[in-house]
Amino acid sequence: MSDETQDATAQGAAPSEGVAEKEGFAGYELDTAREPVVVGATALFVLVFPYVFARMPVVSGILQGYQGLATLMLIWGIFALGFDLLLGYTGLLSFGHAAFWGGSAYAAGVFSQFAAESLGFEAGPVIIVVVGTLFAVLLAWGLGFLSLRRGGIYFSILTLAFAQMMFYLSSAPLSGITGGENGFTAVTVGHLFGVFELESELPSVLGTLMGTWLYAFVGLMTVVSVAVAYRILNSPYGMVFRAIRENEQRTEFVGLNVWRYKLMSFVISGAFAGVAGSLFTIHGNYVPLQSLYWTESGEIVIMAVLGGAGSLFGPMLGAGIYLYFENIVSGVRDLTVPFTDIVLLQGFGEYWHLLLGVLFVLVVWFFPRGIWGLFQDLRNRVTGGDSAAETGGER
């Protein structure tokens, strides 16, 4: 996720004219020539992240990261990426995306069981993701159709209501399929491409860098997701979504069918949630009932806003930070002065929710464009206002 910096340095070295007038632009990463850079940088990040996070000497010791969390961060990152197309770009706040996250997780799990028990084969991760995502897309089409009838706060409440209905459905009436309160335990995931065991180590240097085949698969899906999301932002849709966010009435009055574009935004974000939810099932071999609960819908909103809604990488960063607090900071027993045994605060980790809350409030107060927006501002200051994240570079 460091493409911004690289690109800025490259541009800064070359004599650049007419850059000054671009200064201060809101900074949506939409430059037309930057696709390979964005996708390449994502791939590079995905390649080295688990090593740095979980195995690299010194660094991993400080970060306290582990392989499974690296995988989970990417999964939630995909969820956040798609969610931001709806929230940050189209300006629609859904409070019911747990329906697509949890719904696809269940669909993926139930399908894997069905394949194993009734069809007699172990479904591989690819087909599981396809099935889970299809389910999420169809569900998003239906729920979007019903929720988008109303605007503003009523839309948010409708999405919340539908998602809660899904939660109650799977907790009791459908518990025969979903496992109710216990969650769904009968997940059976086959080998990747029928060959590679997901939990087994990758060969040689790839193993050192990325660890398992599971991570490699999730990483590949992450890169594909970023590529697709970035292409969507650079397509007519990206422009129409932002137009709807800026001035919905005017968008209708230039002759665009705002209703259908909003529905598409909802469905597309549902599809990303579907990919992520299916991966979540594959990753955990289990679907908790919690995955449909409204708190999951809230978490994805917080992740997106914390990282920076309306930017490509911001929400993914937000997802990473959120999970880091939830899984690492929460486990820190005592806060000590670094490299000593002097205890500053006992039972520090228990306060992780509070800490995250404070961070969230600070970010919303002082950096409305999120932590990613803060990074961009800092970089702009360093490079003298050279905003590489710009529209209309090459036409």
Place this chain on the structure above:
Amino acid sequence: MALLETDGLVKEFGGLVATDDVNLTVNEDERVSIIGPNGAGKSTLINLITRRLDPTEGDIRFKGESIVKMEPHEVVQRGVSKSFQTASIFPDLTVRENAEIAALAAERGSFGFDFLTHRRKLHGVHEVAADTLDAVGLLDRAETPAEDLPYGDKRRLEIGIALASEPDLLLMDEPTAGMSPEETRSTVDLIEEVKERMGLTFVLVEHDMEIVFSISDRIVVLNRGRVIAEGTPDEIRGDEQVQEAYLGGVEL
């Protein structure tokens, strides 16, 4: 040929009749102005035609086809475009993108499944947008965020957005409202130029009589929702009823 016809058009807000049995015809290549005192129902009439408001009674036909059952975007797709009374633009988008949004709708229709098509490939859209920005004199500011434009330029951009939808009929609701005298003059020049270049049919709502009398083929006078007079600028100038009801003390 009649491009636009309204037929016994009525709009009531509660007890208030804002549009009262209006039968208006706008022919192709005609420049029609609607004048009348504040609250006469000029904006309401425009909003009825663009389908922003539902009529209480009556019919509106565009190119012979009734449009009262259509969604606003369908009316735009058929060739009716409107410039808003306040600068209704997309503030966070660049000037170019503002024009491209409208050009996109004109070139590729109200909706498409092209979410994996790169914008770079939309040559028609780029051309229309650039031409329009050139026409409204904003091409050299194309990469500026629209919100950074001075007010007069925002209004020009607003007209540009309306033009980029490639309309057959352009409705303009007080395009010079809130402008300085210089901005007003350049906007009038712009409208004149558009009139020449694009041979556009337009309906203009305007309170500045000088502008109205200089650029209209025909003037429609509204008062309390009713058409009280209709005719060429010369006829309206000489109409006593209009003098009384509206133009009162104004020097013509």
